[in-house]
Amino acid sequence: MPQGFQVFSENGNVSIDISANLTRILGSFMANARTGRRSIPVDNQEKPxxxxxxxxxxxxxxxxxxxxxxNDVCWRYGTIPAGSPYQEMPVGSVKVYYGVR
Incomplete structure (x- = not known):
């Protein structure tokens, strides 16, 4: 028997169908380098x-x-243009979450 979750409108039309596309968070890490790359372990049918x-x-x-x-998550801290009212985000100030769907 198929399993999943569907929501139907009052007219009987499918509004939400996550039967075939559930997401799963596998982990997280702090981006502690100015640039970097981390591999995500995925199966053949999964999309990171x-x-x-x-x-x-x-x-x-x-x-x-x-x-x-x-299957790699890549990141880069850039620079803020001179004269901008904002400050640059310090390296190590971003948490990255990754998973598969």
Missing amino acids: FAYFVPTQAPSFGCNFSLWLEG
Whole structure:
């Protein structure tokens, strides 16, 4: 028997269907280097994802980039242009979460 979760509208149409695409967070790490890369262990059918959460006060600008290359999470702390009212986020001030879907 198939398993999953579906929500139907009052007209009987499927509004939400997560039967085939559940996410699973595998872990997290602090981005403690100016640039870096970390591999995510995935199975053949799984797709990796990642997101980040700054750990500094909101007065810091977002000069952090996060992207995926295959099964690797890559990141880079950039610079804030001169004259900007924001301060750069210090290296080590971002927590990265990663997982599969």
